[in-house]
Amino acid sequence: MRAAIFHEPGSVTAGERPDAALRESTDAVVRVVLACVCGSDLWFYRGESPFEPGPIGHEFIGVVEDVGDEVTAVERGDLVIAPFAYSDGTCPHCRHGITTSCANGGFFPMNGDGGQGEAVRVPLADGTLVKVPGSGHSEVMLRSLLTLSDVMSTGHHAAVCAEVKRGDTVAVVGDGAVGLCGVLAARRLGAERVIVLGRSDPRWKAAYLRRRVARHRARRGGGSGCGARADRRPGRGRVLECVGTREAFDRQCGSQPTCPTSSTYPTNATVSISAWASSSGATRPQRR
Ligand SMILES: [Zn+2]
Numbered sequence: 001m002r003a004a005i006f007h008e009p010g011s012v013t014a015g016e017r018p019d020a021a022l023r024e025s026t027d028a029v030v031r032v033v034l035a036c037v038c039g040s041d042l043w044f045y046r047g048e049s050p051f052e053p054g055p056i057g058h059e060f061i062g063v064v065e066d067v068g069d070e071v072t073a074v075e076r077g078d079l080v081i082a083p084f085a086y087s088d089g090t091c092p093h094c095r096h097g098i099t100t101s102c103a104n105g106g107f108f109p110m111n112g113d114g115g116q117g118e119a120v121r122v123p124l125a126d127g128t129l130v131k132v133p134g135s136g137h138s139e140v141m142l143r144s145l146l147t148l149s150d151v152m153s154t155g156h157h158a159a160v161c162a163e164v165k166r167g168d169t170v171a172v173v174g175d176g177a178v179g180l181c182g183v184l185a186a187r188r189l190g191a192e193r194v195i196v197l198g199r200s201d202p203r204w205k206a207a208y209l210r211r212r213v214a215r216h217r218a219r220r221g222g223g224s225g226c227g228a229r230a231d232r233r234p235g236r237g238r239v240l241e242c243v244g245t246r247e248a249f250d251r252q253c254g255s256q257p258t259c260p261t262s263s264t265y266p267t268n269a270t271v272s273i274s275a276w277a278s279s280s281g282a283t284r285p286q287r288r
C-alpha cells in the first residue's frame with residue numbers, strides 16, 4: 001500500500017509499505033478516508049525531536065475493513081474516528097478517562113502503520129475506535145470529524161482542565177489548530193471573552209470572525225506574560241497552553257500563576273512547576 005514515510009529531518013516521501021493486516025484478535029484494519037499532518041509531525045521533520053524512520057501520521061478517520069475475532073464494538077463498513085493514541089479502554093487509567101496513559105496502549109505509528117497511508121492496523125480496536133453514527137456524510141462534515149482525532153479533542157481537553165465556565169475570560173496561548181479549537185471549546189463552555197496569543201494573522205482573523213475573540217499578538221522570543229491581561233479579577237481568568245513548547249509553557253505559567261490552567265506541554269522535558277505550588281485551584285499540566 002502507499003504511505004507517507006519519514007526518512008530523516010527534512011525528508012518525507014510517499015512510498016510502498018506492506019499492506020495493513022490483522023495481527024491480534026483485538027485488531028481492526030481501517031481504510032483511511034481522511035488524514036492530516038499534526039504540528040507535532042513538524043517537530044521531528046525539523047529535527048527538533050527524535051523519531052524513528054518509517055511510517056508517520058496519527059490523525060485519521062476511515063472505514064473498518066476487517067476485524068479480529070474478539071472485536072465487538074465496530075464492524076466492517078463502520079466509519080470510525082481514531083484518536084492519536086490506541087488504548088484498551090479497561091485499565092485503571094482508561095477508566096479514569098486518561099486513555100493516553102493506557103497501561104497497554106501506545107501512540108500511532110507505534111502499531112506499525114501510520115495514519116498518513118492507505119490503511120492502518122489499529123490495535124485494541126474496541127477501546128480505541130469511535131464509531132460515527134449515520135451515513136452519507138458531506139465532505140465538510142468528514143473534515144470536521146477528522147479534527148476529533150486530535151486537535152479538537154485536545155483543545156476541548158485543555159478548556160475542561162482549565163475549568164472554563166460561563167462568563168470566564170480565557171487566554172489561549174497559541175493560534176495553531178489546537179489553539180483555535182481551544183477557542184471554540186472555551187466559547188462552547190460559556191467563556192465570555194477569549195484572548196488569543198498568537199503570531200498568525202489569517203488564523204487570528206478566522207478565530208476573531210467566528211468567535212469574536214480579542215487579540216493580543218505575541219512577540220517572537222517571549223516577553224511579559226500577556227495572559228495576565230486577560231482578567232485580573234480572582235477566579236475569572238483561565239489560561240490554555242495550546243502550543244506544547246517550553247516558551248509557551250513559561251508564558252502561561254508566568255502570566256496567570258493563580259488561575260486554573262492547562263497545558264499540552266509534553267512529558268519529555270524539564271519544566272518548572274513552581275507556579276502551581278502557590279496555586280491551590282490550579283490544574284497540573286495534562287500529559288499527552
Ligand atoms: Zn496530532
Ligand SMILES: [Zn+2]
Pocket residue numbers: 087088089090091092093094095099101102103104105
Ligand atoms: Zn487502558
